[in-house]
Amino acid sequence: MKKSVIITGMVAVCFAIGSAAICQLRAYNAKDTILEKTNCDMKGKGYRSLSVSEYEKAIADTSVFRLDVRTEEERKTDGFIPGTVMIDILKADFVEKACVILPKDRTIAVSCRSGRRSKSAAEKLVSLGYDVIELDEGFNAWKNAGKPVVME
16 A cells, blocks of 8 residues: 555656646747747847848838938948938937938838947837838948948
C-alpha cells in the first residue's frame, strides 16, 4: 500500500512537471510568434523601419512623400536624399508644420541622421493618422552605402 501511494505521488509529480513544461513551451512559442509578427510589420509601433536598400525601393515609388527631420544645419553640411522636404523635429512647431505640409493620402518616408529622430517623428506622425516608413539607420547609413545625396 505504501509503495502504491509513493508511486502514485511520483506519477502525479511527473505529470505536474510535464504539464508545466508543456505550458511553458506554449507560452514561449506564443511569445516568439508575437515577436516575429511585431518585428516583421512593426504593427506595435504603427510604422515600419526599413534598411537602406528597402528604403531606396520604397521611395522609388513617386507616391511616397520623403521627409527629412534633421536640422537645417545638418542638411546643409551633410546633404540630403533627393526629393526630401525638411521639417526639423527638434523645433516646437514640428507637428503644426507636419499637419500643414504632409499629405494624409500618401505614405510618409522619414529619415534623420542616425535613425533615432526618425523613429520619434514616425511615432508622432502615426498618432496623427499618417502611414509611415522610416530609414532605420538613418542618413549616415544611406550616405555610407553610396546612395544619391544632394549637396546645397
